[in-house]
Amino acid sequence: MRYVISGAAGFIGSHLCERLIAEGHDVVCVDNLITGHRENVEHLLHNPRFEFIEHDICKPFDLPGQVHRVLHLASLASPVDYLNHPIETLDSGSIGTKHMLELALRRNARFLLTSTSECYGDPLEHPQSETYWGNVNPVGIRSCYDESKRYAEALTMAYHRKHAMKTSIARIFNTYGPRMALNDGRVVPAFIDQALRGRNLSVFGDGSQTRSFCYVSDLVDGLLRLLESGEPSPVNLGNPREMTILEFANIIRERFGNTVSISFHPLPIDDPKLRQPDIDKARRILRWEPKVPLEEGLGITIDFFRDKIEGGSSASVDARARVMNRPDQVQPAL
Numbered sequence: 390m391r392y393v394i395s396g397a398a399g400f401i402g403s404h405l406c407e408r409l410i411a412e413g414h415d416v417v418c419v420d421n422l423i424t425g426h427r428e429n430v431e432h433l434l435h436n437p438r439f440e441f442i443e444h445d446i447c448k449p450f451d452l453p454g455q456v457h458r459v460l461h462l463a464s465l466a467s468p469v470d471y472l473n474h475p476i477e478t479l480d481s482g483s484i485g486t487k488h489m490l491e492l493a494l495r496r497n498a499r500f501l502l503t504s505t506s507e508c509y510g511d512p513l514e515h516p517q518s519e520t521y522w523g524n525v526n527p528v529g530i531r532s533c534y535d536e537s538k539r540y541a542e543a544l545t546m547a548y549h550r551k552h553a554m555k556t557s558i559a560r561i562f563n564t565y566g567p568r569m570a571l572n573d574g575r576v577v578p579a580f581i582d583q584a585l586r587g588r589n590l591s592v593f594g595d596g597s598q599t600r601s602f603c604y605v606s607d608l609v610d611g612l613l614r615l616l617e618s619g620e621p622s623p624v625n626l627g628n629p630r631e632m633t634i635l636e637f638a639n640i641i642r643e644r645f646g647n648t649v650s651i652s653f654h655p656l657p658i659d660d661p662k663l664r665q666p667d668i669d670k671a672r673r674i675l676r677w678e679p680k681v682p683l684e685e686g687l688g689i690t691i692d693f694f695r696d697k698i699e700g701g702s703s704a705s706v707d708a709r710a711r712v713m714n715r716p717d718q719v720q721p722a723l
């Protein structure tokens with residue numbers, strides 16, 4: 390089959406391309422490289438079944454030839470990136486989603502949207518199941534991401550209902566693995582980068598907020614199962630093993646022989662306090678659950694970042710703290 394994937398030069402997109410090419414499919418990668426990197430798909434460029442198109446999906450898009458599957462991954466997914474590019478983030482969730490849906494409609498192709506656990510905002514229900522409608526601040530600093538994805542979900546459901554299109558919506562929880570950007574400020578690359586450089590791990594707040602980390606190959610498997618499932622309503626994809634950020638910091642410290650310490654920094658505004666996916670629906674409908682234990686996935690990810698750093702990559706893990714606490718990011722008075 391021929392797959393068109395927006396955001397395919399990003400972290401998750403590049404792993405998806407790799408898997409599809411390995412399975413013998415044709416893949417068209419569409420990316421404007423705002424946060425994606427050509428080097429993420431460099432190893433696929435020589436493959437005649439892989440095509441790279443540098444294009445901003447917020448501009449109209451079409452291509453010659455058959456299309457069987459359309460996947461819309463393009464978005465700025467890390468808090469540092471979407472806070473730096475709030476309008477582009479809203480555009481990729483709204484205009485970008487519409488362009489990809491229109492492409493799927495014209496070609497009678499199945500469509501998959503990668504949505505997010507951020508749809509649940511700072512959740513009042515725990516763990517989060519798909520039936521929970523969320524607790525999102527619609528004008529907070531994270532709203533550019535949360536609301537763009539919520540709109541994208543609404544638009545996808547509208548196309549499904551109006552045009553009887555085969556659509557799927559994946560609500561992705563925290564995912565990690567090789568090819569995350571070392572300097573995107575997310576906790577996994579941030580802590581690994583700091584540990585590799587012998588610096589203190591920067592825990593935000595008191596570290597009691599929780600997250601659940603899913604290894605990227607598990608996630609990719611879930612996405613492809615969902616795409617073929619015919620299930621139109623949102624499905625959570627994530628690892629249900631929940632831990633506090635402080636526990637996570639200590640896991641990283643132990644892996645480095647407790648050679649690094651922890652330093653505490655202000656908690657970013659609207660940082661969700663608890664996050665854990667309820668994956669009963671994915672288990673039931675997709676027969677999917679994560680397989681890669683955190684310890685194993687972290688080992689692969691640490692090796693990847695070690696190679697990158699030894700290859701001379703310069704990261705700025707303080708970038709996130711600077712952006713999240715900037716004066717223009719304070720809450721508007723309501």
Ligand code: UDP
Binds near residue numbers: 600660
């Ligand atoms: N975090 C942290 N130190 C860092 C980066 C993140 O303590 O250097 C915390 C952050 O406040 C959040 C959690 O780790 O509670 C996950 O943050 P990330 O940016 O990875 O993803 P999020 O789940 O917030 O989208």
